[in-house]
Amino acid sequence: MKKGLLTGLLLFGIFFGAGNLIFPPALGVSSGQNFWPAIFGFVVSGVGIAIVTLIVGTLNPNGYGAEMDEKISPLFSTVYLVLLYLSIGPLFAIPRTAATAFDIGVAPVVSESSLPWLLIFTTIYFVCAFLLAVNPTKILDSVGKILTPMFAILIVVLVILGIMKFNNAGTAAPTYETTSLAFGTGFIEGYQTLDALASVAFCIIAMSALKQLGFKDKKEYLSSVWIAGIVTGIGFSILYIGLGLLGNKFAVPAEVIANAKINKGAYVLSESTRAIFGNYGSIFLGVMVILTCFTTTVGLIVATSEFFNKKFPQLSYKTYTIIFTLVGFGIANIGLQDVIKFSVPMLLFLYPITIALVLIVIVNKYVALSKLGMQLTMCVVTLISIVTVIGSTFKVEAINNVIAKLPLAAESLAWLLPTIVCLVISTVLPNRQKGKVYDFNEL
Numbered sequence: 001m002k003k004g005l006l007t008g009l010l011l012f013g014i015f016f017g018a019g020n021l022i023f024p025p026a027l028g029v030s031s032g033q034n035f036w037p038a039i040f041g042f043v044v045s046g047v048g049i050a051i052v053t054l055i056v057g058t059l060n061p062n063g064y065g066a067e068m069d070e071k072i073s074p075l076f077s078t079v080y081l082v083l084l085y086l087s088i089g090p091l092f093a094i095p096r097t098a099a100t101a102f103d104i105g106v107a108p109v110v111s112e113s114s115l116p117w118l119l120i121f122t123t124i125y126f127v128c129a130f131l132l133a134v135n136p137t138k139i140l141d142s143v144g145k146i147l148t149p150m151f152a153i154l155i156v157v158l159v160i161l162g163i164m165k166f167n168n169a170g171t172a173a174p175t176y177e178t179t180s181l182a183f184g185t186g187f188i189e190g191y192q193t194l195d196a197l198a199s200v201a202f203c204i205i206a207m208s209a210l211k212q213l214g215f216k217d218k219k220e221y222l223s224s225v226w227i228a229g230i231v232t233g234i235g236f237s238i239l240y241i242g243l244g245l246l247g248n249k250f251a252v253p254a255e256v257i258a259n260a261k262i263n264k265g266a267y268v269l270s271e272s273t274r275a276i277f278g279n280y281g282s283i284f285l286g287v288m289v290i291l292t293c294f295t296t297t298v299g300l301i302v303a304t305s306e307f308f309n310k311k312f313p314q315l316s317y318k319t320y321t322i323i324f325t326l327v328g329f330g331i332a333n334i335g336l337q338d339v340i341k342f343s344v345p346m347l348l349f350l351y352p353i354t355i356a357l358v359l360i361v362i363v364n365k366y367v368a369l370s371k372l373g374m375q376l377t378m379c380v381v382t383l384i385s386i387v388t389v390i391g392s393t394f395k396v397e398a399i400n401n402v403i404a405k406l407p408l409a410a411e412s413l414a415w416l417l418p419t420i421v422c423l424v425i426s427t428v429l430p431n432r433q434k435g436k437v438y439d440f441n442e443l
Helices: 002-015 022-059 063-071 074-091 093-105 117-133 136-167 179-191 195-213 216-249 253-256 264-311 318-332 335-366 371-394 397-404 416-426
Strands: none
Touching: 002 136, 002 216, 022 074, 022 179, 022 216, 022 264, 022 335, 022 371, 022 416, 063 335, 063 371, 074 093, 074 195, 074 318, 074 335, 093 264, 093 318, 093 335, 093 397, 117 264, 136 216, 136 397, 179 318, 179 416, 195 335, 216 264, 253 264, 264 318, 264 397, 264 416, 318 335, 335 371, 335 416, 371 397, 371 416
16 A cells, blocks of 8 residues: 555656646636536546556556557557657647746736747746756756645645635636536546656656565555556546636636637636735746746656657757757747647547557457457547547538537547447457466566
8 A cells, every 4th residue: 555655646746747737727717617527527538548548558568669569560659659759748748838837937927028038938948958858867856856746735725725715606707508518628628638648658667666666466566556546546636626626716807718818727827826825926836837847848858859769769869859859949939828729639639549549458458359450440540530630620510520420429539439349349350369468577
């Protein structure tokens, strides 16, 4: 139990980033009176899928890359992992952390100035991030371990006091028309945490941390994995629901709601802090957000550069850090709201594939599946994801109408039933085999 709790706290620190803070309160604002189905959808995708992905990934000492090589194909594995690392790295997560740090920590202070403060801030931010990432040290990890619990405690206090103080109850916000729409919207918003994608990449790191604690047998290892996952899941669920309630109860002016350039989550965090603690509290929150985002940015640059250097060693680690720092810097300067908007199509594409991959790995542990059937499953999910992204991004009504006719489309799960059907087909196609069961010594 103790080892599982310790590992759960460590995992919470690994996944916890300031960027995760902006989506629950924003959902609280937009969901209005349909808050609970919306936040439930958010927790299912933002927490549940991420934790299951992490737990399943720890059962293979070589991670999901090895699972995809064996069950699908090495080419598919490479393409998927490249897109995944770009998503949790320079394309979305890295610029989002920088933009979040600016919106919460700097923008409220310099809002009246005409200087290009975003450009100035991100220049300093990314220069410092590069200098640490190009020669990573254990100091960064130590700082992150100190900042993360401090930041989490501050947010918990803010949430409790905010829920007690504010009582808007979502009446001033637009509401989703149906419970299904609220759940589906929350489910898609949960993608924005990027935690399920990060779980695919970080499961090996989590397994390494578990091994360092030492276990007498495989049973103790597995029980610790589950305890760690449950602890992490409960922690994030409480945090997300609390932040969502804060956004739901905090009165956001109509002009702010109507302004697409303002991130509602960042607005709620900064303004509710100012209302409760005054200007000094707002400054303190801003400093904490900047420092927490900064450690996350450096860690992501390091992780992404190490992956690409290992996968494509034609370029040096330093070259990759330069490339990803510059890309993150460039994208961060389009602004937080545009970074989020820019990321949605890629997430709509990657998340169903990730969930289908986890389902395949789980089912194959207990049921013999055909490799051809597993390949068919991934092809169908990938096709539906591509078509869905094209339809939603380019507003192609013909495509959207077809997708809308699929079961569970209203809940943003149009791909789920076809995935299950393909998995059933995989149980009857020839050349079936069960997934490999690893001994404790291999773990």
